[in-house]
Amino acid sequence: MNTNFPAKKKLLETEIVKIEYLSDLMIKVWVEKPDEYNFKPGQYCTLGVDGIERAYSIASAPSEQLIELFIELVEEDEGGILTPVIWTMKKGDVFTMRPKAKGIFQIKDKTLDNYLLISTVTGVVPYVSFARSYLDNNDSDMKFHILQGSSYVDEFGYLEELNELSSIHKDNLQYVPTISRPEEYRNKSWKGSVGRVNTIVDKYVLDNNLKPDNTIVFACGNPDMIIDIQRNLEDKKGFQVIEERFWK
Numbered sequence: 001m002n003t004n005f006p007a008k009k010k011l012l013e014t015e016i017v018k019i020e021y022l023s024d025l026m027i028k029v030w031v032e033k034p035d036e037y038n039f040k041p042g043q044y045c046t047l048g049v050d051g052i053e054r055a056y057s058i059a060s061a062p063s064e065q066l067i068e069l070f071i072e073l074v075e076e077d078e079g080g081i082l083t084p085v086i087w088t089m090k091k092g093d094v095f096t097m098r099p100k101a102k103g104i105f106q107i108k109d110k111t112l113d114n115y116l117l118i119s120t121v122t123g124v125v126p127y128v129s130f131a132r133s134y135l136d137n138n139d140s141d142m143k144f145h146i147l148q149g150s151s152y153v154d155e156f157g158y159l160e161e162l163n164e165l166s167s168i169h170k171d172n173l174q175y176v177p178t179i180s181r182p183e184e185y186r187n188k189s190w191k192g193s194v195g196r197v198n199t200i201v202d203k204y205v206l207d208n209n210l211k212p213d214n215t216i217v218f219a220c221g222n223p224d225m226i227i228d229i230q231r232n233l234e235d236k237k238g239f240q241v242i243e244e245r246f247w248k
């Protein structure tokens, strides 16, 4: 019998420390960071319950004590499996966690002028980690342009934090949240940008003089948005686009 298979790495366990309910469909969850767990800004962790595992991007900076997640419910009648279970969980409950964070959705070259970071809803999570990790120690003067699309104002998740960071780091962060359903009552207080995020990007690129030779584009979240951004910014305009699709 061949006994030379590499030993399968044991799953870690991580306890829920806090849950914040933003709307019926959106929560933030903070879990413990196991002692031996490391990650880079932009990476994701793999959490599980009873053997059902899913990927979740990490909003925290690596220096933080907890792992912060921003999760959208996919209801059971829309095919959701783990998220309906997560919606029944509470502080003190435990996830399994794969021992290694994964993902190449990272800033590898910190010498560029502009990082155009486009997202839908929870797709903003890796950019929150970039902002928390890099803005205070921004030796190379990277400028982040975070664009986030959402249906409803209460789904942005990081509106206050990103607005505050952009007022502190005026030259290094611009945050543009945009609402796709401005006519709905739930958005009645909204005074900001309207339209899907992929429809506001051309004007943003022009207004901010973003060019393929001084800008790298990241696109994260809804796969239809990512395909549209690739066709527009990569195929037609020659930008390099790095992508992270949250589903197929």
Ligand SMILES: Cc1cc2nc3c(=O)[nH]c(=O)nc-3n(C[C@H](O)[C@H](O)[C@H](O)COP(=O)(O)OP(=O)(O)OC[C@H]3O[C@@H](n4cnc5c(N)ncnc54)[C@H](O)[C@@H]3O)c2cc1C
Binding pocket: 044, 054, 055, 056, 057, 058, 070, 071, 072, 073, 074, 078, 079, 080, 081, 082, 083, 084, 103, 122, 125, 244, 245, 246, 247, 248
């Ligand atoms: C690298 C990576 C990072 C991810 N990070 C996050 C994150 O930070 N926050 C987060 O909420 N999710 C994230 N996801 C999605 C997450 O892994 C799960 O797919 C999602 O939470 C749904 O899990 P589920 O088991 O309930 O449904 P699944 O069995 O995973 O999916 C059920 C169906 O819903 C679709 N689906 C999955 N997510 C969505 C969605 N948000 N909206 C509409 N349809 C969807 C799937 O394609 C599938 O058809 C990430 C996925 C990947 C690959």
